[in-house]
Every structure is written in C-alpha cells, then in structure tokens.
Amino acid sequence: HHLVAVTDALNNTTTLxxxxxxxxxxxxxxxxxxxxFTYNELGQVLTxxxxxGQTTxxxxxxxxxxxxxxxxxGQT
Incomplete structure (x- = not known):
C-alpha cells in the first residue's frame, strides 16, 4: 500500500x-x-x-x- 500525506497551513495532516x-x-x-472504500474488479466504488461509521x-x-x-x- 502507498501512503500519501497532505499537510495544510495549520499543520493538519490528512493521509490517504x-x-x-x-x-x-x-x-x-x-x-x-x-x-x-471498497471496489469491484473494474475499480469502481462499491462501498x-x-x-x-455510516456506510453507503x-x-x-x-x-x-x-x-x-x-x-x-437503508434509504435507496
């Protein structure tokens, strides 16, 4: 897995x-x-x-x- 980190001007870091x-x-x-996130075999988001903790x-x-x-x- 690859990690990417982004730090803003207030020194808050988000990692992907x-x-x-x-x-x-x-x-x-x-x-x-x-x-x-989860994906299907085509690389499209499934969840x-x-x-x-709310899952779509x-x-x-x-x-x-x-x-x-x-x-x-449960709403569609």
Missing amino acids: ERKPDGEVLRINHPDGTSET HTDGK QLLRNGRGLPKWRQDAK
Whole structure:
C-alpha cells in the first residue's frame, strides 16, 4: 500500500492509503476520523464508510453504471 500525506497551513495532516493501482482504501483525517472504500474488479466504488461509521453501498449493472444506492439508514 502507498501512503500519501497532505499537510495544510495549520499543520493538519490528512493521509490517504492507496493500493498500487491508485484506488484509495482509507482517508485518515486530522480529527482522528477516517473514511474507507471498497471496489469491484473494474475499480469502481462499491462501498464508502464515512468518519461516523455510516456506510453507503452502490450496486452496479453489467456496464458498471450505478443501478442502486443504499445509505446507512437503508434509504435507496
């Protein structure tokens, strides 16, 4: 995995953990929260979990286009 760090003018650092192909697996924010991502075999986002632990899921059709989206509250 590759780490990329970005530090702002106030010395707050955000780090991105990437796979060798560039897909972002995790974003670690300066406030201690993090976001995570999962991908399908085409490199398209399937799930995103935000800093509050809320996960949004995407279902894609055979062409890779979003077909269905469900947020952490179960809303589509």
